[in-house]
Amino acid sequence: MVLSINGDKHEVTVDPDVELLIVLRDYIGLTGTKYGCGEGACGACTVLVNGNITRSCITPVNSVAGKEITTIEGLEKNGELHAVQEAFLATDAFQCSYCASGMIMAAVALLKHNPSPSENAIVNAMNTNICRCGTYPYIVKAIQLAAKS
């Protein structure tokens, strides 16, 4: 099976029903995407598939073959951070940061669909991502900053 991840083609030999998260982390070595709950309830495993938010922990890998997958590792281009990453850096939003990849991917997708979201729109869009450290207000601030830039 050939996967297109962050613009690169990866040939993997796995059972078709293996979760995308496992393939990304254990087979391709892209460990920026995290395991948090295994049931699509916390958002730590969020990646983009054709630009749409996808919970990689409940996504069988064969369902994304041939589609464009973007992970946290794919945001930085030629040593330059994505504008959303820059905004999170400037806000110094996270604590343990385990949720960071999922939060940032969800924020990238949100701003792509809605470049200047209201606070309510941010809360609604991000509500399926959990930060147990409770950095939510800083994450909202970072997304607002990214929207401005």
Next chain:
Amino acid sequence: MKNPDHLQHPFEPMTDELPPEPGYHFILDRRKFLALTGGGLVVAFVLRDMLSFSGETLSPGNSQVPVSGVGAWIHISEDGKVTVYTGKVEVGQNIRTSLAQLVAEELMVPLSSITMIMGDTDLVPYDAGTFGSRTTPQMGPQLRKAAATAREALLEMAAKNWNTTAGNLKAENGMIVNAATNKKIGYGELTKGQQLLIPISDNVQLIATKDWKVAGKTVPKINERNFITGKHQYVSDMKLPGMLYGKVLRAPSYGAKLLDADVTKASKIPGVVVVKDENFIGVAAPDVKTAIKALEAIDAKWEENKGHPSNENIFDYLVKNARGESGGRNADDTKGNVEQGLTEAEFKHSKTYNIHYIAHVPLEPRAAVAEWIDGKLTVWTGTQRPFGVQQELADVFKMSKEKVRVIMPDTGSGYGGKHSGEAAIEAARLSKEAKKPVKLVWTREEEFTWAYFRPGGVIDVSAGVKKDGTITAWKFNNYNSGGAGLATPYKTGSQQIAHLPSNTPLKQGSYRGLAATANVFARESHMTDLARLIKMDQLEFRLKNLEDDRLIAVLQAAAKSFGWNGPKTQGHGFGIAGGFEKGGYVGCCAEVMINGDKEVKVVRITQAFDCGAIVNPHHLEQQAMGSIIQGLGGALFETVQFANGKILNSGLSSYRVPRFSDIPKIEIVLIDRKDIPSAGAGEACIVGVAPAIRNAIVDATGITLNTLPMLPNGALA
């Protein structure tokens, strides 16, 4: 024949996970320091009781320092790089950053020249663990003194080189400068060719807090770029060459006994290693899916325990199963005759408060990677107690601690929930058999089921008060929650306060703020009810009975910023609560709104916090924010549901934690007391949230809730 190396699986309830004193006092000699760090200057913090050692520069003749006597050390290398070695660990509280700030301040070096080596048992001095908000008040001053001692030693060295006195010189930006002669020399150059090991001088002059330039300021999280690009390697991200993936067979319920297990089928799966060692059964496989398949292929028969309580009847159970002794760190606190105090009261109020078990839910579950090389075990694991886990491993595998190295890369949070070494032991056991490195990451369900919980509890409070607000009697019995926050800061005519441990049906242990969340909830709820009985304002009643200036100050600061005496919308209520925990003072105001369907919405929270001199304002605010938001979960809806020895909500779709939409407007007022040593900041801010919300609900409706969580369904009954 019984395997002498068998694994004792530590599943028994953890009633006291605080570590014992280190069992051994190995001798650390000067050569080990220097082999570790190469040439240069090493300043070691030596505990105060090592009197024979204090104030001397070590010569090879008396270079032996018991490991247990050293708390931290700082090394300045010949290229001027500063390395700080401490057993404290980073779990998201940003202590890596704030400790580095304190060292940079005293040593007068740029923050970027400092590397923090944390939580690696081979490299850092013994440390009991990162808990109890101890890092800032204990490790902070140690490192400040070590850095200041290094600074003074460097000044002396330069003075000697230049034939002058240290008083004519100053340290700045990693150099010693003689302003009169315009001479400069870098720290690295000064230490070149030297091999110096000196103890900390207790008399060393620290930079006054009011003069701080690097400490006391907001600086961003160290290594932050690695975290937002996904590059940071948490333990669960690690991969070693040839590494296998481990899984452990879990019992179907607590206390279930393994009768028989057939592992033949699992063993025949290519590449799979099965370990069956008494009650431990685990597998290791080349990939995680194969490990899961192997686990499913094991045919195990269990005898389950009957008669477990459930969360429906847990409060009766805890009272009935009280061990009949008071205990905990805060023992009985009795003053006067409380029964007489109650008869003297003009108003009496008794209530029982119930606290459900809740879970820490660190977003990164327990994880470990273990590797054995030539009889030495190395385990990377996310733990708040690397040395505690080292001891656990040494005990389980019957080997000396020197043969066990535990390394703790910055982990995906803990909140008091990662004090134990289960995953480390499991990975090590599998790795030993497989003779290959093994990674073992707990599933969310395992984390919910086999870690430990914040204790449930029952708190009986009876109090008497006079019309003028004098508290004549205060009777406070806490079943099982614990002793933290048990004492009352309010003046009482008589009091009887006790913590009564119970036999707990669930494994319980530390949690952010420990029992203070429960005790402060009961106390502050009761205080508001007493105020209402005598028709006195909640805040006024508290202030009338307080003597502690700092607690008074935070309550007043919170009330002022909140607008305590300001207008209140119809259907809204205001509540207040205050508390002191781990050196931090917190005053919390909450506003709630109740709609026609009796749904409660927390509109806003204002919290004032004083934990002494602030080291990093942004990171302190984040700790306060995190505590408030975590506190919201336990206040409103978090409950571990259990029955028949099983956890019924062991996933994040069934166990509810706070999300973006649960967050009210939160205002944090930080009080910077430069005249008071910095205390830890990660815990105190959790204690006021629940009672402030509860008291706001009372204010709006007269309904006196008494169980945490208060609103599992979001509405009043």
